[in-house]
Amino acid sequence: MNRTDYLQAAEAHCERRGCKLTALRRQVLELVLRHQGVVKAYQVLADLQKERGVAAPPTVYRALDFLVEQGLLHRVDALNGFVVCDHFECQHESMILVCETCGKVQEVDVMAALAGLHDVADAADFTLSHQNLTLTGLCKACRI
Amino acid sequence: MNRTDYLQAAEAHCERRGCKLTALRRQVLELVLRHQGVVKAYQVLADLQKERGVAAPPTVYRALDFLVEQGLLHRVDALNGFVVCDHFECQHESMILVCETCGKVQEVDVMAALAGLHDVADAADFTLSHQNLTLTGLCKACRI
DNA sequence: TGGCGAATGTTACTGTATAACATCGCGACG
DNA sequence: CGTCGCGATGTTATACAGTAACATTCGCCA
Numbered sequence: 001m002n003r004t005d006y007l008q009a010a011e012a013h014c015e016r017r018g019c020k021l022t023a024l025r026r027q028v029l030e031l032v033l034r035h036q037g038v039v040k041a042y043q044v045l046a047d048l049q050k051e052r053g054v055a056a057p058p059t060v061y062r063a064l065d066f067l068v069e070q071g072l073l074h075r076v077d078a079l080n081g082f083v084v085c086d087h088f089e090c091q092h093e094s095m096i097l098v099c100e101t102c103g104k105v106q107e108v109d110v111m112a113a114l115a116g117l118h119d120v121a122d123a124a125d126f127t128l129s130h131q132n133l134t135l136t137g138l139c140k141a142c143r144i
Numbered sequence: 145m146n147r148t149d150y151l152q153a154a155e156a157h158c159e160r161r162g163c164k165l166t167a168l169r170r171q172v173l174e175l176v177l178r179h180q181g182v183v184k185a186y187q188v189l190a191d192l193q194k195e196r197g198v199a200a201p202p203t204v205y206r207a208l209d210f211l212v213e214q215g216l217l218h219r220v221d222a223l224n225g226f227v228v229c230d231h232f233e234c235q236h237e238s239m240i241l242v243c244e245t246c247g248k249v250q251e252v253d254v255m256a257a258l259a260g261l262h263d264v265a266d267a268a269d270f271t272l273s274h275q276n277l278t279l280t281g282l283c284k285a286c287r288i
Numbered sequence: 289t290g291g292c293g294a295a296t297g298t299t300a301c302t303g304t305a306t307a308a309c310a311t312c313g314c315g316a317c318g
Numbered sequence: 319c320g321t322c323g324c325g326a327t328g329t330t331a332t333a334c335a336g337t338a339a340c341a342t343t344c345g346c347c348a
Contacts, residue, residue: 024296025295056298058337063296080334095265113260117254117260117277120252124252125284128241135261137272139269201304224303
């Protein structure tokens with residue numbers, strides 16, 4: 001899916017969910033899309049300042065929070081960063097793989113494997129929320 | 145395992161790994177042990193300052209990093225915090241369950257379930273590091 | 289057209305973490 | 319015994335991450 005199609009789909013997605021992908025939110029989403037992999041909030045802020053002169057942290061954080069809420073982005077706790085989710089349509093749980101060496105990020109679906117985790121959690125009397133796992137390791141290129 | 149035994153075991157553990165649980169590191173570990181569940185670095189810093197008058201962030205962070213490296217603590221990314229690991233002896237991967245409501249933390253072993261995750265990662269040409277998963281959800285008490 | 293609510297702007301601050309350099313303490317080794 | 323090296327700790331300053339609180343704007347619709 002190219003960038004234009006993605007943005008259009010994202011807009012429709014928000015519409016369906018009863019909220020709006022405003023100009024600002026769209027701009028922030030575009031800025032995130034321009035990067036490979038994980039982006040930091042302050043990187044987005046800097047980019048935004050380049051495009052519109054002024055912008056303060058809350059501006060960016062509010063937009064990012066919104067996009068995460070809509071499932072368009074995932075937050076990567078381990079890196080204090082954000083990655084685009086390119087399959088926000090399907091209700092899913094996914095696994096985000098972050099390469100320790102090159103920082104590249106990929107997202108894979110993981111329903112089956114998660115079932116096992118849910119079992120373990122159940123055994124500990126714990127109910128898991130829907131969530132996205134972030135795991136670190138080595139990607140194909142860096143493993144060599 | 146009570147606190148004294150734990151500290152002694154921790155010291156032996158470091159020894160075996162060829163490094164030292166110095167007085168400072170031991171003190172920081174004790175401070176973490178005094179709390180239930182997750183502790184923040186700046187909480188430890190404040191405690192440390194109460195005990196020894198002065199202390200700066202790097203002092204605490206260096207000690208915490210060391211303890212994490214030795215497997216005595218786990219870092220909980222999602223909370224910017226740290227929890228004691230009470231089974232640092234066995235080479236293990238574990239799953240840290242954080243209750244969204246009360247903040248309580250428990251750690252469970254999870255070898256079996258992880259095998260599934262490794263399979264999924266392999267399929268994506270990705271080699272997972274040994275790591276501790278942090279998952280959020282609701283604990284028994286808060287689920288009611 | 290006026291008023292309501294959501295979105296955004298603005299200021300200031302709190303919390304998290306690390307860089308860079310100084311100093312200390314202790315064991316190895318001549 | 320000195321001193322060299324090195325790991326641990328102290329110190330200062332600053333970078334990076336996130337939010338509270340309040341002001342303002344904008345679109346919608348009664």
